[in-house]
């Protein structure tokens with residue numbers, strides 16, 4: 001493979017660091033070394049800004065798209081109490097999307113632009129939401145495994161070096177633990193219910209187990225960007241470390257449910273002090289990532305449809321606000 | 332007051348569905364007339380919550396996913412309280428009533444059964460219903476039935492917000508763009524045939540005396556506020572005839588069957604199961 005040579009044009013685009021940049025970089029390095037926080041007005045490397053904008057907006061998109069599989073069951077929830085809890089949960093996810101878009105905006109990209117990236121397919125969201133929610137038990141499996149994996153991923157993000165992100169994650173994590181608990185309760189109720197209910201619960205766990213494990217991202221040796229994120233104190237643990245921690249956690253909890261995980265290779269390795277599990281189908285992961293999951297098209301279509309159907313409402317709100325501002329000026 | 336029970340729950344003290352269930356479990360039981368009345372209150376709230384729940388993940392902006400979700404959740408809370416209380420008349424739970432009654436056993440009004448339509452129609456339905464419900468609960472706070480009074484006291488604070496939400500949107504849409512004005516006006520025209528049903532007195536209301544609020548007495552304040560809102564929004568009061576309705580007597584619009592089919596399907600696949 002030929003090494004990439006720098007064209008004169010590229011060279012032109014390479015900014016010459018100014019004195020201000022050098023002072024900024026020094027301050028940034030110091031903050032990172034001290035493990036304290038970067039705030040929106042602080043100088044930060046372009047790569048740091050870009051990485052964070054991508055990560056936070058992807059997270060926001062995931063919250064929004066993630067509403068869909070569960071929202072599908074709001075109208076069908078089999079008891080009024082469950083309906084109320086599910087409604088509150090899905091509504092929380094919209095709130096998470098809002099906090100996260102606000103955090104991303106502090107890095108300089110407006111929410112509308114981030115939203116357009118989602119709608120155009122340029123931006124990604126978590127692949128887990130491209131799997132279908134087929135039965136009521138899936139509400140349990142999603143809460144327990146998907147929100148559960150999100151918590152394991154997100155608790156360390158509460159200490160992320162970028163202030164607005166860390167603070168948003170603190171609020172989000174508080175609610176995520178309620179989400180996980182309600183999922184666990186749904187499964188517990190089903191697992192101790194009728195044979196049909198118990199079977200429904202086991203089937204849901206079987207389907208969501210592997211996709212939930214893949215939420216932590218590719219194996220460490222396939223995840224080159226992770227290293228940089230860890231040096232910047234955005235990421236605190238590697239994908240595999242988090243995944244192992246999660247496997248250990250659910251392996252304990254699944255016993256309480258009286259269900260099993262669809263992987264008989266799970267074991268605790270006394271020597272390494274780590275949980276081990278069977279090989280995951282990464283081929284499937286990349287297929288879904290590329291847009292060929294069962295629900296990619298459906299999820300995007302639904303989001304675009306809501307956005308397009310709401311255009312006249314947003315226009316009206318903007319027009320009304322403009323009229324009001326004008327009146328206030330005249331007065 | 333000496334005649335008052337020591338356990339009287341005064342307005343301001345929240346009465347959640349769980350509290351009502353506890354009272355019912357503790358032996359509080361209502362007569363069939365009060366039960367029937369509580370069914371009306373509960374069914375209106377339940378069916379509207381069911382309708383609004385559809386919007387979560389489909390609203391025009393994220394803030395509205397949250398707002399409509401909030402309103403749906405409040406209404407579902409009212410429904411659960413009223414249905415739990417109603418059920419005590421027949422030894423039934425909220426879920427027995429929500430999932431195992433057929434269409435003709437529901438007591439909801441036509442208005443709440445109306446399809447969501449576009450956001451304009453949903454807001455028009457919200458405007459009508461929240462103004463009505465605000466008048467209703469403002470009166471039921473003084474109901475001779477302590478439980479109905481207590482549930483209404485909590486609900487009233489929430490409906491105050493629902494009404495404000497609907498009014499603000501009506502004004503924004505009415506005074507926004509040409510298109511939004513046309514759509515909210517069309518929404519109002521479309522729900523208006525079902526306004527009259529909300530304000531009809533009947534024998535049950537008469538028999539209940541101080542327990543119930545007289546629907547007919549709420550029409551004038553409803554009209555007054557509605558006129559004020561429409562005027563500010565630059566919208567016309569619809570000139571539409573009332574439709575023949577009969578929700579309170581179990582005669583429903585065509586829509587209710589579909590609503591129940593969706594709402595009840597999973598519960599009915601598993602008779603006797605708990606969730």
Ligand SMILES: [Fe+2]
Pocket residue numbers: 063096150
């Ligand atoms: Fe999340």
Ligand SMILES: [Fe+2]
Pocket residue numbers: 063092093096172176
């Ligand atoms: Fe979330």
Ligand SMILES: [Fe+2]
Pocket residue numbers: 093147175176179
């Ligand atoms: Fe969540």
